[in-house]
Amino acid sequence: MNNDELELINAGVxxxxxxxxxxxxxxxxxxxxQARDLYDGLxxxxxxxxxVPPVEPPSALxxxxxxxxxxxxxxxxxxxxLFNVIPGLLRYGLAAGLAVxxxxxVYQGGSQLNGVDYDKLVGTISARGAExxxxxxxxxxxxxxxxxxxxxxTYALEFELQARRPVLFDVDFADSGLRFDALAQADLNxxxxxxxxxxxxxxxxxxxxxxxxxxxxxxxxxxxxxxxxALSQDGESIGRGVLDTGRDR
Amino acid sequence: MTKDQDFALIEDCKNGxxxxxxxxxxxYERPVFNVAYRMLGTxxxxxxxxxxxxxxxxxxxxxxxxEYKFFSWIYRIAVNESxxxxxxxxxxxxxxxxxxxxxxxxxxxxxxxxxxxEVQAALNVLSDDHRAVIVxxxxxxxxxxxxGAMLQIPEKTVKSRLFSARRVMQEQLERKGVTL
Numbered sequence: 001m002n003n004d005e006l007e008l009i010n011a012g013v014x015x016x017x018x019x020x021x022x023x024x025x026x027x028x029x030x031x032x033x034q035a036r037d038l039y040d041g042l043x044x045x046x047x048x049x050x051x052v053p054p055v056e057p058p059s060a061l062x063x064x065x066x067x068x069x070x071x072x073x074x075x076x077x078x079x080x081x082l083f084n085v086i087p088g089l090l091r092y093g094l095a096a097g098l099a100v101x102x103x104x105x106v107y108q109g110g111s112q113l114n115g116v117d118y119d120k121l122v123g124t125i126s127a128r129g130a131e132x133x134x135x136x137x138x139x140x141x142x143x144x145x146x147x148x149x150x151x152x153x154t155y156a157l158e159f160e161l162q163a164r165r166p167v168l169f170d171v172d173f174a175d176s177g178l179r180f181d182a183l184a185q186a187d188l189n190x191x192x193x194x195x196x197x198x199x200x201x202x203x204x205x206x207x208x209x210x211x212x213x214x215x216x217x218x219x220x221x222x223x224x225x226x227x228x229x230a231l232s233q234d235g236e237s238i239g240r241g242v243l244d245t246g247r248d249r
Numbered sequence: 250m251t252k253d254q255d256f257a258l259i260e261d262c263k264n265g266x267x268x269x270x271x272x273x274x275x276x277y278e279r280p281v282f283n284v285a286y287r288m289l290g291t292x293x294x295x296x297x298x299x300x301x302x303x304x305x306x307x308x309x310x311x312x313x314x315x316e317y318k319f320f321s322w323i324y325r326i327a328v329n330e331s332x333x334x335x336x337x338x339x340x341x342x343x344x345x346x347x348x349x350x351x352x353x354x355x356x357x358x359x360x361x362x363x364x365x366x367e368v369q370a371a372l373n374v375l376s377d378d379h380r381a382v383i384v385x386x387x388x389x390x391x392x393x394x395x396x397g398a399m400l401q402i403p404e405k406t407v408k409s410r411l412f413s414a415r416r417v418m419q420e421q422l423e424r425k426g427v428t429l
Contacts, residue, residue, distance in 0.1 A: 011408065014393070014411075045429055051364060053364075057279055057283075057299065058292065058296055062274060065300050066267075069270060071262055071263075071267065232268060
C-alpha cells in the first residue's frame with residue numbers, strides 16, 4: 001500500500017473522512033485484504049485505548065494551581081483609571097482628621113446620580129436606619145456580617161469583618177434598582193477597592209467595618225432590591241448570599 | 250463550555266476575578282493533568298506540569314488570541330511543558346519502568362490498573378512527538394485539526410505521526426501479550 005492509502009485508512013479509523021473519502025476507503029477495503037487487516041487492527045487498538053480510564057488529579061491540585069496564580073487587581077471595566085484614585089482619597093480624608101462620625105450627613109449634601117462625588121468618600125459613618133436583611137458568615141477564619149439598612153430614600157450596606165487572611169467581597173447590585181452613591185469606613189483601610197455604579201469589589205483583612213451607601217436609580221424604584229454578595233479567600237468561595245429589602249416601595 | 254464562555258472567563262480573569270480563575274482551572278485541570286500524566290507516566294510530575302501549564306497560561310494571558318480555542322492554547326503549553334520535563338528527566342537519567350506510576354489510584358480496579366500500566370509502558374517507548382499525537386488523539390479525543398493547532402504542525406504531519414505511533418504501540422502491546 002502506498003502512503004495515500006495508509007493515510008486514508010488512518011483517517012477512516014479516526015472518522016476524519018468526508019463523503020468522497022469514505023467512498024474511496026470502502027473501495028480500498030473491498031479490494032484489499034491487507035488494507036482490511038490494517039484497518040481492523042487500528043480499530044482494535046482504538047477500542048483498546050478507549051478502555052483506559054482517565055486519571056483523577058490529586059485533590060489538592062486545584063488549590064495549588066489557583067494559589068500560584070496572581071491575577072491583576074480587580075478593576076471596573078472602563079472606569080479603572082477613574083476609580084483607582086479612591087483608596088488614596090480615603091486615606092487622605094482619614095489622615096485629615098475626619099474622625100468625627102459623619103453619619104448620613106456624608107451623603108445628604110446633595111448627591112447627584114450622574115457621578116461619584118469624591119468628597120463623600122471620606123469620614124467615618126454610623127449607618128443608622130431600619131435593618132431590612134442580614135447575611136452572616138463564619139468560615140475558614142473569617143467571620144462577620146453584611147446588613148442592609150434603610151433610611152428614607154437611601155440604603156446602607158454595612159460590612160463588618162474579622163479575618164486572619166484577606167477576604168474578597170464581590171457585591172453586585174446591578175439588578176437591584178440601586179446604584180452606588182458613597183462609601184464610608186471606620187477602622188482600617190481597605191486593601192483594594194474597585195467599584196462601578198452597580199458593583200463593588202473590596203479586599204480586606206483584620207478587623208474591618210465599612211459602609212456602602214446606595215440610592216434608587218430612579219424615583220420610586222426599586223420595587224424590591226436584591227443585592228448579591230460573594231466572599232472568597234485565595235480564589236475559593238467562603239460564602240455567598242443575597243440581601244433583600246423584602247418590601248415594595 | 251463554549252469558546253465564548255472561555256473568552257468571558259478570560260476577560261474576567263484579566264480584571265482580577267478570582268472566581269473566574271477558579272472556574273477556568275476547574276474546567277481544564279483534569280484534561281491537562283491527564284495529558285501530562287500520559288506524556289510523563291507519573292502523577293507527581295503530571296501535577297507539577299499541570300501547575301506550570303496554568304501558571305504560564307495566565308502569565309501570558311495578554312498574548313492569548315481569542316480567535317483560537319483556549320483549550321488548544323493550554324493543551325499546547327501542557328504538551329510542551331511535558332516534553333520539557335521529559336528532557337529534564339533524560340538529562341538526570343531515565344526512569345525505569347518500575348518508577349512509572351501504574352495507574353489511576355485506589356479507586357481504580359486491578360484490571361483497569363493493569364490496563365493503564367500496560368498502555369503507559371507502550372506509550373513510554375514512543376518518541377515524544379509520537380506520544381503527543383497519541384495522547385491528544387486517544388486520551389483527549391481531539392481532531393486532526395485541533396492536534397495540528399496545538400502542536401503547530403500541519404494536519405498531514407499529524408496523520409503520518411499517528412500512523413507510525415500506532416504501529417509502534419501495536420507492536421509493543423502485542424510483545425507484552427496484550428490481545429488487541
